[in-house]
Amino acid sequence: MKLRSDIWKDIKHRKNCEVLILGGGVNGTGLMRDLALQGVNCILVDKDDFTAGASSKSSRMIHGGLRYLENAEFKLVRESVTERNRLLRDAPHYVKPLKTSIPISSWFAGLIKSPMVFLGLPVSVGGRGALIVKMGLMFYDIITGKHRVTPKHFFTSKTKSLLEIPGLRRNITCTATYWDAWISQAERLCVDMIQEACAENPDCTAINYVTVTKQDSGTVTLIDQISGEDTTLQPKIVVNATGAWIDFTNKALGLTSHFMGGTKGSHLVIDNLALYQALGDRMVYYEHQDGRVCITFRFLDRVVMGSTDIKIDNPDRAECDDDEVTYMISTLKGVFPDLAISKEDIVFKFCGVRPLAASGFEYTSRASRAHHIEITEPDPDRNFRIYSMIGGKLTTFRAFAEQTADKILDQLSRSRVVSTQDRHYLGAGNYPVDEAGQTQWIERVARASHADKAYVTHLFHRYGTEAETLAAHQDESWRTPLQTLPDYSVGEVTHIARTECILHLCDLVRRRSVITFLGQATPDVLEELSGIMAPLLGWDEPRRKHEIELALTEAKNGK
Ligand SMILES: Cc1cc2nc3c(=O)[nH]c(=O)nc-3n(C[C@H](O)[C@H](O)[C@H](O)COP(=O)(O)OP(=O)(O)OC[C@H]3O[C@@H](n4cnc5c(N)ncnc54)[C@H](O)[C@@H]3O)c2cc1C
Incomplete structure (x- = not known):
C-alpha cells in the first residue's frame, strides 16, 4: 500500500468506481479481496482505522459454533466448520487448532432445557449436563466428520481432569474435550487482504479515516477526516x-x-502465571451460574477471557465498564477458585459490538450468528443499489464475501474468474506446518539474509512466510532492535508506518501489531515508537505527544 496521503490524492482523481465498499472490517476487506481477484475495480473506505470495529474485538475463535446446534442452526455449523478448516489450511500462520475443554457439573442437567431451546420455546437459564453435552459433541463430530481435520471429542474423568487442569473447581462430574481453532492476528489478516487486493488489481484501493454522505442521485461524497x-x-x-x-x-x-440488533461483548487480557500454566494448551469453555458461556485461553504469553453479551443501540458508545470487569473476574474465580486472580492482573480490556441481525430474542445468546445480504434497490433519489452485509462471524467471512461477490458479479454481468475457496492468504505460501519444517525454514532464511535467527523467528510468527522478504532487507535499521521492545526492529516499524496506511500511533500498536493487546504499550515503548514514526508521518512535537496520549488512553480504557 502507498502512503495514506498519496492514496487520498489518487481517490480525488477518480470520478467513478464499480463498487464502493464501506467498512474495513473482515467482511469489507474479504469482499474487496474477492472482487479484486475477479477484476472488479473497487474502493474501500473506513470511517475509522481498518478493523477498528468488531474484527479487532472478537474472542478470536475460529469455530464451528457448537452452541448453535442448540438453536438448530445446522447449516451455519456446517458452513462454519468448512470455513474453519479452510482457514486452518490457508492461513496457518494466523489460525491454529485449539483444544477446548468444558467442565461439567452433572450428568443429566439441561435434558429438558436444551430440547426446549431447540424447539424455540422460552427457557430459564441453567447448566448443561454430561449427557446433553455428549449429544451436542456427537452431532458436532458428525457434522465435522466428512472433512475432519481435528481429532474427535472425548470425556475425561473428574480425577484426571483435576490433575490435568490444576486449580479447576472441584465440584465437577467430568470434562468434555473437543477441537476448534483460534486466530492470533485477525487485524493483520484484514490488512493483508487489502494489500493482496491492491497488488492483484491496481484499480483497487482502500483508505481509512474517510466518511461518506450522499450527494445527489448518482454520486456520494467522501470526506477525509484528517x-x-x-x-x-x-x-x-x-x-x-x-x-x-x-x-x-x-x-x-x-x-x-x-x-441491526447488536450486542456488546467485553474481554480481558490477563497476566497471571498460575492461570497461564493451569490452562496449558487448552481453552476452557465454561458456563457461569447465570447461564452465560465464557471462554479462557492462552494468547501468546497472556490469557484472554470473555465475554459479556449485552444489548446496545449505539456501537460508538460501547466500552468495557467496571461492572463487566467485576463480572468477568467473578466467572473466572468461579471456575478456578483456588487460583489467586485479581483485577490487578488485567493488562488490557476491550469491547466490541457483534453485528447481529435485529431479532426479538430476550436472551441475546439466542440471536442467530448467521449472515445474509439485504439488497436495497435504486430509487428516484439514488441510482445505485446498496448491498448491506448483515451479521456473520470472523470464521465465515470468506463464504460471506464469496456470496456477496457472486451477487455483484451477476449485477455487473461478469463471471467469477478466481475461486477463493482454496487460495492461501498472504504469508501462507509454502508455509511449513510442522515444527521441524519451521526450524529449517527459519535457519535457511536467517542464513540467506544474514539476519539474526531469533529476529527471523519473530518475523516468521508475525508475518508467516512473508518474513523472508522482510528479513532480506539489508538496511541497518532492520538490524537495529527497538530498545524497549527488542523483538521488533526499527526497520520493521518504519516499514509498517510507510506501507500500511498508518495515520496514528494507535493504528500501529493496536491494529498492525499486538503491542497494546499484550499490555506492552507503556510510555517508554510509545515514546520510542512515536520517535521513529514522527519524521515519516510529518508529526511535530505537540502532535507526537498527542499521539502518545491517545495510545495510552486506548491501552488503559481499551475501547
Ligand atoms: C465480543 C465479540 C466476540 C466475537 N467473537 C467471535 C469469535 O470468537 N469468532 C468469530 O468467528 N466471530 C466472533 N465475533 C464476530 C466477528 O467479530 C464479527 O462478526 C466480524 O468481525 C464482523 O465484521 P464486519 O466487517 O462486518 O464488521 P466490523 O469489524 O465491525 O467492521 C465494520 C467497519 O466499518 C467501519 N464503519 C462504521 N461506519 C462506517 C461508515 N459510515 N463508513 C465507513 N466505515 C464505517 C468501522 O469503523 C469498522 O471498521 C465476535 C464479535 C464480538 C463483538
Whole structure:
C-alpha cells in the first residue's frame, strides 16, 4: 500500500468506481479481496482505522459454533466448520487448532432445557449436563466428520481432569474435550487482504479515516477526516459492510433501515502465571451460574477471557465498564477458585459490538450468528443499489464475501474468474506446518539474509512466510532492535508506518501489531515508537505527544 496521503490524492482523481465498499472490517476487506481477484475495480473506505470495529474485538475463535446446534442452526455449523478448516489450511500462520475443554457439573442437567431451546420455546437459564453435552459433541463430530481435520471429542474423568487442569473447581462430574481453532492476528489478516487486493488489481484501493454522505442521485461524497477535504464519486454499486454501524451508514446514504440488533461483548487480557500454566494448551469453555458461556485461553504469553453479551443501540458508545470487569473476574474465580486472580492482573480490556441481525430474542445468546445480504434497490433519489452485509462471524467471512461477490458479479454481468475457496492468504505460501519444517525454514532464511535467527523467528510468527522478504532487507535499521521492545526492529516499524496506511500511533500498536493487546504499550515503548514514526508521518512535537496520549488512553480504557 502507498502512503495514506498519496492514496487520498489518487481517490480525488477518480470520478467513478464499480463498487464502493464501506467498512474495513473482515467482511469489507474479504469482499474487496474477492472482487479484486475477479477484476472488479473497487474502493474501500473506513470511517475509522481498518478493523477498528468488531474484527479487532472478537474472542478470536475460529469455530464451528457448537452452541448453535442448540438453536438448530445446522447449516451455519456446517458452513462454519468448512470455513474453519479452510482457514486452518490457508492461513496457518494466523489460525491454529485449539483444544477446548468444558467442565461439567452433572450428568443429566439441561435434558429438558436444551430440547426446549431447540424447539424455540422460552427457557430459564441453567447448566448443561454430561449427557446433553455428549449429544451436542456427537452431532458436532458428525457434522465435522466428512472433512475432519481435528481429532474427535472425548470425556475425561473428574480425577484426571483435576490433575490435568490444576486449580479447576472441584465440584465437577467430568470434562468434555473437543477441537476448534483460534486466530492470533485477525487485524493483520484484514490488512493483508487489502494489500493482496491492491497488488492483484491496481484499480483497487482502500483508505481509512474517510466518511461518506450522499450527494445527489448518482454520486456520494467522501470526506477525509484528517484534512476535511471532500471528493465526489459515482459508484455503480455501494456495499455497506459497516457491521454494527450498518443502519447509521444507510442513514448517511439517505436510507432508513432497521437491520441491526447488536450486542456488546467485553474481554480481558490477563497476566497471571498460575492461570497461564493451569490452562496449558487448552481453552476452557465454561458456563457461569447465570447461564452465560465464557471462554479462557492462552494468547501468546497472556490469557484472554470473555465475554459479556449485552444489548446496545449505539456501537460508538460501547466500552468495557467496571461492572463487566467485576463480572468477568467473578466467572473466572468461579471456575478456578483456588487460583489467586485479581483485577490487578488485567493488562488490557476491550469491547466490541457483534453485528447481529435485529431479532426479538430476550436472551441475546439466542440471536442467530448467521449472515445474509439485504439488497436495497435504486430509487428516484439514488441510482445505485446498496448491498448491506448483515451479521456473520470472523470464521465465515470468506463464504460471506464469496456470496456477496457472486451477487455483484451477476449485477455487473461478469463471471467469477478466481475461486477463493482454496487460495492461501498472504504469508501462507509454502508455509511449513510442522515444527521441524519451521526450524529449517527459519535457519535457511536467517542464513540467506544474514539476519539474526531469533529476529527471523519473530518475523516468521508475525508475518508467516512473508518474513523472508522482510528479513532480506539489508538496511541497518532492520538490524537495529527497538530498545524497549527488542523483538521488533526499527526497520520493521518504519516499514509498517510507510506501507500500511498508518495515520496514528494507535493504528500501529493496536491494529498492525499486538503491542497494546499484550499490555506492552507503556510510555517508554510509545515514546520510542512515536520517535521513529514522527519524521515519516510529518508529526511535530505537540502532535507526537498527542499521539502518545491517545495510545495510552486506548491501552488503559481499551475501547
Ligand atoms: C465480543 C465479540 C466476540 C466475537 N467473537 C467471535 C469469535 O470468537 N469468532 C468469530 O468467528 N466471530 C466472533 N465475533 C464476530 C466477528 O467479530 C464479527 O462478526 C466480524 O468481525 C464482523 O465484521 P464486519 O466487517 O462486518 O464488521 P466490523 O469489524 O465491525 O467492521 C465494520 C467497519 O466499518 C467501519 N464503519 C462504521 N461506519 C462506517 C461508515 N459510515 N463508513 C465507513 N466505515 C464505517 C468501522 O469503523 C469498522 O471498521 C465476535 C464479535 C464480538 C463483538
